[in-house]
Amino acid sequence: MTDAPRGPGSGSEPPGPPVVSVLRTEADHAWLPPEAFRVLGSRRVLVSGTGPLVDTVHGEVAAACERFGGTVTRAREGTASAGSAYDLLLCLEEAAERGDEGFTLARERGRTVVTATGQRGLLHGLFHVVRLGAAAFDGEHAPEAHRPALATRMLDHWDNVAVHPVMGQVERGYAGGSLFWRDGRARGDLERVRAYGRLLAACGINAVSVNNVNVHEAEAHLLTDRIGDVADIADALRPYGIRTHLSVTFAAPVVLGGLTTADPLQEEVRAWWAGATERVYAAIPDFGGYVVKADSEGQPGPFAYGRSHADGANLLADALAPYGGTVHWRAFVYDHRQDWRDRTTDRARAAYDHFVPLDGAFRDNAVLQVKHGPVDFQTREPVSPVIGAMPRTRLAVEIQATQEYTGQQRHVCALAPMWSQVLRFRPGGAAAARVGELARGGLVAVSNAGDDPYWTGHPLAQANLYAVGRLGWQPDADPLALLDEWIELTFTPEAGPDPERLRAGLRAVLRDSWRTYEKYTAPLGVGFMVQPGHHYGPSVDGYEYSPWGTYHFADRNGIGVDRSRATGTGYAGQYAAPWAEVYESAGTCPDELLLFFHHVPYGHVLHSGTTVIQHIYDTRFEGVAEVAAARETWASLAGLVDDARHARVAERYEEQLRCAREWRDQVNSYFLRKSGVPDAHGRRIH
Amino acid sequence: MTDAPRGPGSGSEPPGPPVVSVLRTEADHAWLPPEAFRVLGSRRVLVSGTGPLVDTVHGEVAAACERFGGTVTRAREGTASAGSAYDLLLCLEEAAERGDEGFTLARERGRTVVTATGQRGLLHGLFHVVRLGAAAFDGEHAPEAHRPALATRMLDHWDNVAVHPVMGQVERGYAGGSLFWRDGRARGDLERVRAYGRLLAACGINAVSVNNVNVHEAEAHLLTDRIGDVADIADALRPYGIRTHLSVTFAAPVVLGGLTTADPLQEEVRAWWAGATERVYAAIPDFGGYVVKADSEGQPGPFAYGRSHADGANLLADALAPYGGTVHWRAFVYDHRQDWRDRTTDRARAAYDHFVPLDGAFRDNAVLQVKHGPVDFQTREPVSPVIGAMPRTRLAVEIQATQEYTGQQRHVCALAPMWSQVLRFRPGGAAAARVGELARGGLVAVSNAGDDPYWTGHPLAQANLYAVGRLGWQPDADPLALLDEWIELTFTPEAGPDPERLRAGLRAVLRDSWRTYEKYTAPLGVGFMVQPGHHYGPSVDGYEYSPWGTYHFADRNGIGVDRSRATGTGYAGQYAAPWAEVYESAGTCPDELLLFFHHVPYGHVLHSGTTVIQHIYDTRFEGVAEVAAARETWASLAGLVDDARHARVAERYEEQLRCAREWRDQVNSYFLRKSGVPDAHGRRIH
Structure with missing residues (x-):
């Protein structure tokens, strides 16, 4: 990685250097007050x-x-x-x-x-x-x-330049508009971008990709005639040591270059990318590189030309290499037009099946960016078996700070504990390396920030943004200690009248919020059950008969996906020992992942001692009770937190509680109707 | 009803009168070739x-x-x-x-x-x-x-002036854009409007409402400063004897008039409507009147002022009376924010509960426009109990030509047989009057026409538009004879090489298409099971936990809504004898409405002799087989129908068959998983 280029003032005599202004705005309600x-x-x-x-x-x-x-x-x-x-x-x-x-x-x-x-x-x-x-x-x-454990700690913004008719200005964005773009143009508030860079630097982020991995018409042009807009952002981020990256379309040679092909092995295509990249670096000398979603959910890619993803990634890697740039090539490739009737196809297998055979075929400056779980940022997933299976490839682990499936920044869901579990996981078993060590390509998070005054919509969701950088720097950091760090910086409790009560209250609402969220949503690792399209709120069968490969197979007798080698899709066999064996059997599979790996009767007894159906009922009731308690705790902090922030969070707790009840009641009713098993405690299920 | 005003040529000596041009365009592929x-x-x-x-x-x-x-x-x-x-x-x-x-x-x-x-x-x-x-x-x-049986045969266009961000140019429109509006302005193609009027006149339509009953910002102004746009349409329709009506917002005095209230009993409000209406008639002397959706799905209405719907309707009736105009007041009032947990609230009851107590309170020129069924244009509903229960009110029966719930003009679904059943129904029993006699306010259909070259998207959906006018003229007409009429006019078989084969083929694909559609969609009158929002394609639980009051209550033992007096919501009691008794008991309730009125075990034996669950399986398989057969029949008509039209229909049959299979498989899988009852014939259910 090259350093930032020197500004005009470098090397001048220190006495009387310009004081670089430190931004302070009303909006600056984050961890650098x-x-x-x-x-x-x-x-x-x-x-x-x-x-x-x-x-x-x-x-x-x-x-x-x-x-x-x-x-x-x-x-x-x-x-x-x-x-x-x-x-x-x-x-x-x-x-x-x-x-x-x-x-x-x-x-x-x-x-x-x-x-x-x-x-x-x-x-x-x-x-x-x-x-x-x-x-x-x-x-x-x-x-x-x-020293940072991972050289790259990166945020990917799924920001659109033009407002997308369905996805809006920011795809899966829950924090207002984009910090970079508005209505087809650069937003132009470079002071805000600089303030953003300052926040990111203070938690350890050193790279930002400025546009959505789904590259539409307007966004494609950022690579060429609109590179100036990207350069402006890079200029604003550079003083805080952050390199700027760009999502590009694999079809750029056709879409922008007028070529008839984007075949990665064609010389004219290689030449086009070389020229385009040279022009990018002329505008942004410390440009970080490209991010590519190819052959995924409709985006173009090398498959169209019968080429491999290594061919595709290496094409861009070669164009970037002379300048020290990197291509981040996403491994999120699967069949999104699956037939729900076909139980042999398993979306969870897809990344492994597509990419592991290519281990060793990628250039050194090509990073394969792998989602932490095999499906799609669900509240609970096993760690992707790709991580650990490609020793000769630079892998980056991709996590999702934006809470697409975890409450959309209307629910409190502190994700550091989940991410920490992923980063501490040892794909090769107890004596082998952790994910945080294997992720030589870095840690990448989909950003949860926008032009919201609190940056992240829900003020407490800032803790997730903060944790991205800190965990990238130190993947084995204690996630609860990171929450405490964020609390101390952001709320500076010592400056208030009752620091211990404030600390205790914030810890209480944050520390277990991910497990609380899990308790009222999809149970035991089975995932989805969200409303189609926007993914907010419950719909137990919402993705059950869809083409997206996301099923729970609940019937009157049981639920879950058989991913064993013996009788299922074989996904469990993608893991190395000991995990392949652990996951293979319902008897050894961890409770929290049971339904991800196995289809079991409702009466199956968990390690916890309760049946699956009773666990579903119990945890739904517990989850709602925990949200109600957190809401009360937050209410008790009035006066210890500034009024506007307190009110914003309080308002979101109302919605979280409403929505958690809806989850509880829909999930419980669905399974009572299906299983016929009454709640052992006689609570009301509708 | 007043006649159209005389044009300047009236009374002049006939020799050499201007020949009013008869429009012929490439688009004129309808029943007046x-x-x-x-x-x-x-x-x-x-x-x-x-x-x-x-x-x-x-x-x-x-x-x-x-x-x-x-x-x-x-x-x-x-x-x-x-x-x-x-x-x-x-x-x-x-x-x-x-x-x-x-x-x-x-x-x-x-x-x-x-x-x-x-x-x-x-x-x-x-x-x-x-x-x-x-x-x-x-x-x-x-x-x-x-002589027409019903004085008013009307089409309501749910056309928006401005493109609605969710609903588009035409709400629930499946035939391209609007004939009247485009992107916030009048579409301006008055020749096409005139051609449309000609088609309508030829089937007996004599009134058209030109904008959506959900009146948004831009549409509200049609009443005042944009009345000229409406007058242009009226001028184009008038030569074919069609009067123009307008949907207005009940809040117009506030939204347009700057008043602080729209209270129907306030003198200033009455004066505002009188003045506004006077100006409308200055622009359109034969203006038909207003259409109002009030206190419904978020539209403003008299409830906000503690007034009744009679107060609201009479306000507008009084403003229109001096000019011979009519207000069409929709009875589609229900709680669309219902709690699915609450089984005592029954949306089907709503129109009756709201309106029947007001019988006799409406002015003579106020027409209460009642949907034919109690819920919302489902494939199968009982006839609304409002019809027959308000002898002192002019009721119009509202049907839906646009196929919101009946295949969205991608599926063939000839609706005349369904409408005919409604119009022939005798709410007071065998000796009493038919709906077609009771509908003194006329027959109103939501239009299925747009700027599509074939007018209705699916060329065969024209048959529905045609039947609206013909059934309004003669409600006891044989619906199959009307289909034949439409076939003869539209395809003029005698002009082709094999008239009998063409006739037979068209009859085969049209006559039972409604029952075919019913067979593969929601069973036995239970309704919905469509995908939320756009309402196309299956989602068995799509509306099961929603606030819309549309539930089937399927559990592992049975399915259906108990609307009996004895043990259910009491809806069956809204009918007069003998229907109250017929519907009250699962033993006497007609099979096709069983699940609308009763929650029964899957093993309940229908009058047909099969169980409910086996009926579900059987009819799903039959429905798909019938679509496949219809597709083949249509394919065999190649060469007897012009190529472009043949291709358009053939393409839609592909989609209909795909979608019908999806319905079959999702519905069957859902009920197999839930009931555990295997198909008696061992067919594959996923």
């Missing part, structure tokens, strides 16, 4: 080094000091040996590779020192100090090296 | 009388004669006694009331004579001769009086 900088801003700080990102660091410190009474000094070179005149040193030691994102933190003799060998590292070090708060200036610490 | 006029156009015809509609009659005859070699003479006065110089006399004898639509047909001494006492009657007489064809000039007939 002014108060989060109090500890830092009340100190004596030295910033040393040169370069645009050092300017950014200096600007952040200067703004904080201006607000909280500290002082900042700027020096040209690293001065870690400077005297006791400073409480905090932020030093760029440009000895190592320029792109290095790591930094070292130490504290001795009452002085905190951050050193970095790359500008990005210094920026990360600054935000690390902000996260630490008072602890950064407390006691002594031996030098501690920090 | 040139060939249908051959018998008439090859005769010596005398047209006598004055007035614009006589001009229309003369124009029709003149065009036919020009094409087929006949001659037409125009005389000022009725000359029924004219000599043998003519084969056909069309004579206006303006002795009786001007608006009379009746006519008399006689044939003696080799001369056919049509006499009418009103211009409209003469026009109807002309088209009657066209329908009779050669038979009109064969043998001798004693004078035979013809």
Whole structure:
């Protein structure tokens, strides 16, 4: 990865450098409120080094000091040996590779020192100090090296340039409009884009793709005649160390280039991509690369020319290679026109079947971007068997911050615990590597941010955006600790009248919210049961007779999908040992995935000791009760959170409770009617 | 009903009157092809009388004669006694009331004579001769009086002026765009509107409402500043004796008039409507009146002011009365935000509960427009109990030509047999009056026509549009005879190489098509089971947990809605004897309505001798087999029908067969999974 290009001010004498403005808007209700900088801003700080990102660091410190009474000094070179005149040193030691994102933190003799060998590292070090708060200036610490586990921590925006007649401005967006586009044009608010970049940098994101992977007419042109719009965004994100990527259509040589083919092995096609890419880099020298959804849900791809997905990905990889760019090639390829009558076809198998045979065939700068589960971002899925099965391929794990299937930012659903489970999973068994280690291509999340004043629609959904970056940096981080981090930064409890009550309340509503959501929606890993199209709210049979490959096969006797090798689709056999065996048998399969792997009678007894049908009833009732309790907890925080934010969340809890009841009642009624088994506790089921 | 105003040419000396052009376009593939006029156009015809509609009659005859070699003479006065110089006399004898639509047909001494006492009657007489064809000039007939049974035969267009974001240009329209509107403006093709009026007149329609009963922003203004657009349409329809009506919003005084209330008892509101209506009649002297959907599915109405629907309807009736106008007030009032958990609320009861207590409270020029069934144009419903229960109210029966729930003009579904059942039904029992006699307010159909070259999307759906007018004229007409009429006019079999095979083929695919459609869709009167929103294709539980009041309550033991008095919602008690008793008991309820009235076990034995579950399986298989057979029959007609029309229908049969299979398989799978009862014949159910 190359570093950001130097701005015009780089190398100039530090005295009197321009203070890079730190944006503050009414909308800035996220994890960098002014108060989060109090500890830092009340100190004596030295910033040393040169370069645009050092300017950014200096600007952040200067703004904080201006607000909280500290002082900042700027020096040209690293001065870690400077005297006791400073409480905090932020030093760029440009000895190592320029792109290095790591930094070292130490504290001795009452002085905190951050050193970095790359500008990005210094920026990360600054935000690390902000996260630490008072602890950064407390006691002594031996030098501690920090370095991201995954080189790429990326957000994919499914933002459309032109408003799509069905999907709108942002596909699966629940946070207002796009930060980048509006009604066919660039939105033009580059200050907001810069503020977004600042938030992302502060949690560790270093790459953003600015448009939907479904590339429609208007969006296709971003690659060519509208590259200037992308360059403007890249300019706004660059000061925070974020590289800009672009989703492109595989058919671009035809659609934009006037060629008669997009065959990846045709020389004219290769030449077209080479030329187009050269022009992209002329506009954006640190451009990150392309994102491609090919041969998927109607998007064009190499299959049309009888070529493999490796052929397709390598075509773009070769075009990007001279400039250090990367192609992110999505593995989300399956038959979306499946016949529901055909029980032999299993969508869950598709990514493995398509891609694993291609292991080793992809270029080094081609990243295969694999959804964390085999189907589509359901509330509960097993980890995709593709991860771990392609050792010679750079895989990125794709997660979904935007809550398409997890409450659409009207429900609280803190996803870090789920993502953490995925990243800690060991596809090769207890002694083997974790997903977080295998994901050499990085962690990619579909963004949940938009032009909403709270960025994410539901103010508490910010915690998911925050966790993306932090888990990318450290995939084995404790997800609950990350929630606490986000709480401390965002709500700065110590600044209020009752910090412990505020912390406790926020933890209470967030920590188990994913499991709460799971409890009232589709049970035991079976997935879907959402309303078709928009995917909000329950429809138990909504996808049962559809072409999308998403079935639960409930009948009067039982429910679930038999994906065993012995009697089912064989999907369980895509896993390595020990998982292939664990999942193969209903006796060893974890409860929470039982119906994903097995069709069982309603009377099947779970490891938990209850029957499947009683589990369905029990957890639906529990889930609603938990939402009701969370709503009360939130209500009790009035006065500890600013009124507008409190009101926004309170309003969303009303909807969450209404919708959770609807889930409970529809799911329970559906299964009571089908199974005929009464609730053991005699509760009312309609 | 007043007659059309006289055009400038009325009263002028007949010799050399302008020949009113008879439109012929490529699009004119309906029941007035040139060939249908051959018998008439090859005769010596005398047209006598004055007035614009006589001009229309003369124009029709003149065009036919020009094409087929006949001659037409125009005389000022009725000359029924004219000599043998003519084969056909069309004579206006303006002795009786001007608006009379009746006519008399006689044939003696080799001369056919049509006499009418009103211009409209003469026009109807002309088209009657066209329908009779050669038979009109064969043998001798004693004078035979013809007169419409229902004074109003009306089409309601659910056409939007502005394209609605969800519903599009035409709500529930399956025939291209609107004939009247496009993208917020008048479509402007008044020739096409005139051609449409001609088709309608030829089947007996005499009123058209030009915009959707859901009146949105743009449409509201048709009443005031955009009345000119309506007047243009009225001008184009008037030569064919058709009056123009307008859907208005009950909130017009607020929305358009700037008042703070639309309370029907407020004097300012009454004054506003009086003024607005005066201006409408200044623009359209023969304006028909208003159509109103009030307090229904979100439309405003009198309930907001604590007033009754009679108060609301009478407000508009009073405004219209001075000009001879009529308000059509829809009885489609129900709770569309019902809780599916609440089994005591029954949408089927709503119209009766709301309106029957108001019997006698409506003005004479207020027509209460009642859907033929109690729910919403399902394939099979009982006749609405409102009809027959309001003897002191002018009721219109509303039917739906646009095939919202009957295949959306992708499936062949000739509806005349269904409508005929409704119109022949005797709400008071065997000795009492039929619906067709009780509907003093007329027959109203939601139009299925649009700017499609074949007018109705599916060329065979024209038969439904045709039947609307013919059944309005004669509600006890044989619906199969009407289909034959339409076939003869539209396809003019005698003009082709094998008339009998063409006739037989068309009859075969049309006659039972409604029952075929019923066989593969929702069984035994239970209704719905369509996909939510667009209502096309199966979704057995699609409306089962919705707020729309449309449930089947299927569980593992049985299915159906208990609407009995004894144990159900009491809906059956809304009928008079003998129907209240017939419907009350599952033992006497007709099979085809069983699940509408009763919840029964799957093993319940129908009068037909089969169980409910076996009936479901059997009829689904039969329905698909019948569609497959119809497709083959249609294929065999290639060469007997013009190629473009044949191809269009053939293409739609492919889709109908695909969709019918989907219905069969989804419905059968759903009930097999739920009931566990295997098909007695061992056919494959998925």
